Amino acid sequence: MRIIMDGLGGDNAPDEMLEGARLAVKEYGVEILITGEKEKLRAVAYEKSVPLDGIEILEADGALTMDDAPTEVLRGKKNCSMAVGLRALAEGRGDAFVSAGNTGAMVVGSRSIIGCVDGLRRPALAPILPHTTGCFMLLDGGANVECRPEMLLQFGHMGAIYMEKILSIQSPRVGLANIGAEEHKGTQLAQDAYALLKNSSLRFVGNVEGRDIPFGACDVLVADGFTGNIILKLMEGMGLFMGQTIKGMFTRNMLTMGAALVLKPALEGFKKKMDYTEYGGAPLMGLKKPVIKAHGSSNAHAFQNAVRQAVAFVKEDVIAEIEGTRPQASSAG
CATH class of the missing domain: 3.40.718.10 (Isopropylmalate Dehydrogenase)
Structure with missing residues (x-):
């Protein structure tokens, strides 16, 4: 190869x-x-x-x-x-x-x-991002700022195929990024995409609010590129913010530095989970x-x-x- x-x-x-x-x-x-x-x-x-x-x-x-x-x-x-x-x-x-x-x-x-x-x-730009119990694929991460409902359905299908074939997740859960869990919430694009996803062969789990994204609400998160890029950059920024905040807390004095040594394995695990270098890149699906x-x-x-x-x-x-x-x-x- x-x-x-x-x-x-x-x-x-x-x-x-x-x-x-x-x-x-x-x-x-x-x-x-x-x-x-x-x-x-x-x-x-x-x-x-x-x-x-x-x-x-x-x-x-x-x-x-x-x-x-x-x-x-x-x-x-x-x-x-x-x-x-x-x-x-x-x-x-x-x-x-x-x-x-x-x-x-x-x-x-x-x-x-x-x-x-x-x-x-x-x-669609499709980055792999971490959540509490593993990772999920975001489509679209910014390639298409404006989308039609049919495109979001396509993103869902492609993301599900990737997660099943590459990460061995059987019947991946597909969610739609939105401002509320209810079916009628969001823009016309979100509502129309919801109807298409709901009636598809995908394992659609409904709308996913921003606060639920890091907690494993779905394996594939579908969004237009404008929304998706904001989610992507926010999660990247929050990872850096949390890393710098934790580092600052554990380097305040000798006591906190001692605690950091005890917690080093756990902190290294957290750092690795949030490290984009571990995930490779974002395929263009x-x-x-x-x-x-x-x-x-x-x-x-x-x-x-x-x-x-x-x-x-x-x-x-x-x-x-x-x-x-x-x-x-x-x-x-």
Whole structure:
């Protein structure tokens, strides 16, 4: 299996990306095709003592920055590392693509270069987030600010397939993010989506309020991209807030530092549960080929886990399963 990686995308590329690629080759026995400037990547690999065994570099013309417009991946910077990687995937030079680069450009580029499965118009960004008893998938995490009810139904189907195939959760519970538990609550979009989800083959558990999200109310949480991105960023921020608050409480004096030593195993477990690097990345669900969006601040461990996620996506043939359901998009544009 060969995984294509954007060698220049993200805050910590190429250093952490190269180390993550090395770890993935060693751990999963995959080949890695990295897109980027060959001389630069080889120089960094030499400087950091990262062997390039099992790693090939595909020449690309620089990186797409976070400040670039999403459409630049198709226009002014169509030979950047992200665009070259997406085209390599479309051409069959690899089995999946991983990038920590510009999210908007990745959505635009993936949709145009890779394309969506039949019956789907737009991919959904689908991060995996922690809750008290495990984790859940959020769709959409920000790829589609405006959605139609049919799209939310599609998100529910795709999320359920992923959770069952990749995380072995049988009959995943699907919830709809809303401002109240009652069926009539929320916007017209929420009410119409509720009716579609309720009458579908999914194990729909109804509306999920914000306060219930961290407590395992569902395995798949469906929302439009505007709402979903707020949920995603809030949970990321709350994780950092809680970590910093706990650290501050346990470093006040010698007594609290002693208590921290006693509680260290539990605190490490909490830290690991809240650490985004453990979850790899957010797949773009609904594309014809696997694309994983790694966190922009990914370190080597996060890149390695993003490759692990891509490998599982390919092995479990998630896309074929999605194509088999083929939920229709109606007039969703």
